[in-house]
Amino acid sequence: MTTHVPLADVLRERIIDGDFAPGSRLSESALAEQLEVSRNTLREAFRVLAEQGLVEHVPHRGVSVAAPGIADVIDIYRARRVIECTALRQSEPEHPAVQLMRDSLADAEEHLPAEDWRRVGSANMAFHDAIVALADSPRLARTYRDVAAELRLVFLEIDDPRALHEPFVRKNRVVLKALLERGPAAAADELERYLLASERTVLGAFTRMGKA
Helix, strand or coil: CCCCCCCCHHHHHHHHCCCCCCEEEEEEHHHHHHHCCHHHHCCCCCHHHHHHHCCCCCCCEEEEECCCHHHHHHHHHHHHHHHHHHHCCCCCCCHHHHHHHHHHHHHHHHHHHCCCHHHHHHHHHHHHHHHHHHHCCCCHHHHHHHHHHHHHHHHCCCCCHHHHHHHHHHHHHHHHHHHHHCCCCHHHHHHHHHHHHHHHHHHHHHHCCCCC
């Protein structure tokens, strides 16, 4: 590898960007050659990614990208509500991360007309990263980073990106407006309703697609 970025982070970004589909097998020999690393280095990266819930070691089959199911979706959204709603409820509207919320929302709205769902989805995730940043807690941010990565795998499994992203850009606007005009408690209440609606959308898609 010509980069100094840790291998686990390189693979993580490729997984959540959709370069490897959920459930697909990761060939140790092919990846080691492609990334110009030893198999031992690659195995260590796989171990880190397994701890983050992004890959699974299947006996006699090697390593595969995790394929979240309904139980995973429920748990991911439970974690999101605890982390995000708490961070927002205890926030200050003057916090610098509020500008990051504004910027990421503007980015999502800019790419909506072109239906660039990958860009819209990334901007949407950046909005929620900014909500967590309101807590000024590196530990909480690290925890949320893993939750968000698993969430991206969930999104990759859904075959209707418009239904997944378009309504929630508008809901992000509602959350931000509530924070600025009515305060953190009102914004947290809006966010909780948002996350419950998002969870229903994802679970409905999983049920329609026959995913357990």
